[in-house]
Amino acid sequence: MSAVVAEHDDHHDHGPAKGLLRWVITTNHKDIGTLYLLFALAMFFVGGAMAMVIRAELFEPGMQFVNPQFFNSMTTMHALVMVFGAVMPAFVGLANWMIPMMIGAPDMALPRMNNMSFWLLVAGVLLLASTLFMEGGAPASGWTLYPPLVLQTGKALPFAIFSVHLLGISSIMGAINIIATIFNMRAPGMTLMKMPMFVWTWLITAFLLIAIMPVFAGAVTMLLTDKFFATSFFDAAGGGDPVLYQHIFWFFGHPEVYVMILPTFGVASTIIPVFARKPLFGYSSMVHATAAIAFLSFIVWAHHMFTVGMPIAGELYFMYATMLIAIPTGVKVFNWTATMWKGSMTFETPMLFSIAFVVLFTMGGFTGLMMSVAPADFQYHDTYFIVAHFHYTLVPASIFILMAAGYFWLPKWTGHMYDERIGKLHFWLSVISVNVLFFPQHFLGLAGMPRRIPDYAVQFADWNMISSIGGFIFGASQLLFLYIVIHTIKGGTGEKVTSEVWEDAAKHSLEWTLPSPPPYHTFTTPPTVIPTEHI
Amino acid sequence: MSTNNDYYIPHKATWPVIGTGGLLMMLAGFANYLNGSSAGTAWMGLGLAVFIIMLAGWFTLQAGESESGMYSTQVGISYRMGMMWFIFSEIMFFAVFFGALWYTRNLSVPWLGGEGTKAATKELLWPAFEAVWPTNGPGKVGGNFESMGAWGLPFLNTLILLTSGVSCTWAHHGLLAKNRDQLIKGLAVTVGLGLLFVAFQASEYHEAYTEMGLTLGSGIYGSTFFMLTGFHGFHVCVGAIILSVVLFRSWKGHFQPENHFAFEAAAWYWHFVDVVWLGLFIFVYVI
Incomplete structure (x- = not known):
């Protein structure tokens, strides 16, 4: 192992290692960011394939392709792979690439630990994926892993639990790294209230991660000891309570869904001003709204458990606390809209995805508000309504924004321009099919179709078939994105991209002051001018 | 910045x-x-x-x-932030088990005993169950057991850990004053007290298993007791190993008054373990 003091020993400051080993032992934030992003993209297709199995089985009533046990494994694994393998790692990848460049730092604060974060993620996902091939099948209890059902899992149980431990360690390391980087590595003049929104949202997300991942680790540890070491945490006969697991899980789980949405907000707040050619409306209110949402996320968890049999005071408290979240979220939606108001807008692919995000995420937010009403939730609970709700906040929100981020920064990362025509095609196919896929699920849920069941009454047949058709089109459309990513890496349209890529982008954020692609090491001397157009 | x-x-x-x-x-x-x-x-x-x-x-x-x-100083700050937030994540891990203890003692066990709106639960499921703590639940999981008292070994262990916190700080003062002798003695005493704590804890476990009928399987009392004290004991072992490494490095002549991150990190970790024990002593043993 060698080491460098940047700037002082330039002849030692070599580039990456040769060959494949480069990617195994790298400490470079750009390399690790690339690894995270490619891994997340691969997992997006693995998780997506599982979703295709689910939609194929639900295409019509009756049992078609898979047995109920495998169907439930698919819903469980689809969720775990998408949450822990695709969406979270994709945002960590963006954080790795963008945060040092946005704050004018030479790299992440703890580069060796950064490498370990990534490889622990791979190890965790390997353990999780291995359960698919085990006696008794992969976990089939839903991603929440509720006892006592999850304790009936076969050989897969300890593997799934240890996978959660590894993924947790990986996330905590990543989060600690991001906090240390943002607090300790900013260029002179880059005060906290000048940071790009993406950096702000990740700072707050990192605190969420450090607070919640140990909680999930503790919860699954109790599952492990209940199963193998005779403890009674979730067993009423011994004085425990299965509902205790639900409380602990959702104390983790609610902030966890914000881990996936806060960086989404950050990217949207970064892209929209560039294409509206205006500063972000209400920068400081955006910062405060993000912090408020993060705080509220810790005190609303039991709205996932309205039907479990809580005392009425608990139902009321969690109902009103949940409704409060609509206020800072509303501030954000208002600010994005106001940013676009009277802007000189153009509609390149990243902007199209971002606008679709604002509209469709708002819809997901509204259905969330509906379900915060405890008595109404008794009807919606465990139906396709909740499935429609959270998919609206994850697919046309987090996933769309990840796509937008890909289109927005691919030219910066690769130095090549993507094919705008295919990008637009990808957008329009995605935005139409995603609504065909998920909108009918609202109707199914309101009519009473339960989730996580492979068969259903014939009255649900029509909307399920429409939903499945939407799902197949959406799934196939994503192959276009894969094509665009490969095509762009290999040279794209051949057009030479400038360091700015998008008009006046350098006024918004530091990464656009660097060449495209940026050299292996950037900001070994801190930048002197701090862009402020985004504020 | x-x-x-x-x-x-x-x-x-x-x-x-x-x-x-x-x-x-x-x-x-x-x-x-x-x-x-x-x-x-x-x-x-x-x-x-x-x-x-x-x-x-x-x-x-x-x-x-x-x-x-x-x-550089800046790298040192990154390391300190890393350690600080790592300890925070550990606090959250222990919080889960403290939370489970709180929940079972104040909510689920009283509910099993018919408190609040749960009278029917008790009458229909376990009419004979009385909600008292300690308990191994209505199913008497793990059989009869005695609960662990606070004022014997656990109290002694409290004094041991508190003293070790003092000796650790004394060693730190020695480091800052370039008093190598005080640094090494202070660390050695700290490690020794840590090992003594672990030994007492082990003998307490031995007594629980062999004479009191108290095991990890003794219902919710046994579960919370052994998981909380067990994870804590594991952290004491890790802390003692870290301090031993710091002791070894001090003996080798490492650390200067202005550059001793490893010592600080070890000391922070040790104080964290200490504070967790105080919580354990109050909520697991005394109350």
């Missing part, structure tokens, strides 16, 4: 991926062992060995870099 431009950026790290491999082998082995596979323990042992080699190698590397003056 960054003020200088000689930030230290390490290249080509091999230990992280080795450590990951070790962890993966250890956990996959453990999972196989739990599933009754005979190869499990061998993989666990191999993984643990790789993991320990990784820790030794990585920390040796870091200590060497630190002693050769490669770290």
Whole structure:
């Protein structure tokens, strides 16, 4: 192992290692960011394939392709792979690439630990994926892993639990790294209230991660000891309570869904001003709204458990606390809209995805508000309504924004321009099919179709078939994105991209002051001018 | 904020991926062992060995870099932030088990006893169950047991850990005053007290299992008691190992008054373990 003091020993400051080993032992934030992003993209297709199995089985009533046990494994694994393998790692990848460049730092604060974060993620996902091939099948209890059902899992149980431990360690390391980087590595003049929104949202997300991942680790540890070491945490006969697991899980789980949405907000707040050619409306209110949402996320968890049999005071408290979240979220939606108001807008692919995000995420937010009403939730609970709700906040929100981020920064990362025509095609196919896929699920849920069941009454047949058709089109459309990513890496349209890529982008954020692609090491001397157009 | 431009950026790290491999082998082995596979323990042992080699190698590397003056003040701040937030994540891990204790004592056990709106639960399911703490539940899981008293060994252990916190700080003062003798003596006393704590804890466990009928399987009391004190005891062991390494480095002449991150991190960790014990003593033993 060698080491460098940047700037002082330039002849030692070599580039990456040769060959494949480069990617195994790298400490470079750009390399690790690339690894995270490619891994997340691969997992997006693995998780997506599982979703295709689910939609194929639900295409019509009756049992078609898979047995109920495998169907439930698919819903469980689809969720775990998408949450822990695709969406979270994709945002960590963006954080790795963008945060040092946005704050004018030479790299992440703890580069060796950064490498370990990534490889622990791979190890965790390997353990999780291995359960698919085990006696008794992969976990089939839903991603929440509720006892006592999850304790009936076969050989897969300890593997799934240890996978959660590894993924947790990986996330905590990543989060600690991001906090240390943002607090300790900013260029002179880059005060906290000048940071790009993406950096702000990740700072707050990192605190969420450090607070919640140990909680999930503790919860699954109790599952492990209940199963193998005779403890009674979730067993009423011994004085425990299965509902205790639900409380602990959702104390983790609610902030966890914000881990996936806060960086989404950050990217949207970064892209929209560039294409509206205006500063972000209400920068400081955006910062405060993000912090408020993060705080509220810790005190609303039991709205996932309205039907479990809580005392009425608990139902009321969690109902009103949940409704409060609509206020800072509303501030954000208002600010994005106001940013676009009277802007000189153009509609390149990243902007199209971002606008679709604002509209469709708002819809997901509204259905969330509906379900915060405890008595109404008794009807919606465990139906396709909740499935429609959270998919609206994850697919046309987090996933769309990840796509937008890909289109927005691919030219910066690769130095090549993507094919705008295919990008637009990808957008329009995605935005139409995603609504065909998920909108009918609202109707199914309101009519009473339960989730996580492979068969259903014939009255649900029509909307399920429409939903499945939407799902197949959406799934196939994503192959276009894969094509665009490969095509762009290999040279794209051949057009030479400038360091700015998008008009006046350098006024918004530091990464656009660097060449495209940026050299292996950037900001070994801190930048002197701090862009402020985004504020 | 960054003020200088000689930030230290390490290249080509091999230990992280080795450590990951070790962890993966250890956990996959453990999972196989739990599933009754005979190869499990061998993989666990191999993984643990790789993991320990990784820790030794990585920390040796870091200590060497630190002693050769490669770290600026800014790097030191990054390390301190890293340690601080790592300890915060540990606090959250313990909070889960404290939370479980609180929930069962104040909510689920009283509900099983018919409190509040749960009268029917008690009458229909377990009419004979009285909600008192300690309990192993209406099913008397694990059979009869005695609960652990507070004022014998546990109280002694409290005094031991508090004293070790003082000796650790005394050693720190020695380091700052360049009093090598005080530094080494203070650390040695701290490590010794830590080991004494673990020994007493082990004898307490032995008594629980052999004479009191109290095991990990003694319903919710046994579960919370052993998981909380067990994870704490594990952290005391880890803390004692960290302090031993710091002691060894002090003996080798490492650390200066202005550059001793490893000592600080070890001391923070030790105080964290200390504070967790105070919580345990109050909520598990006394109340």
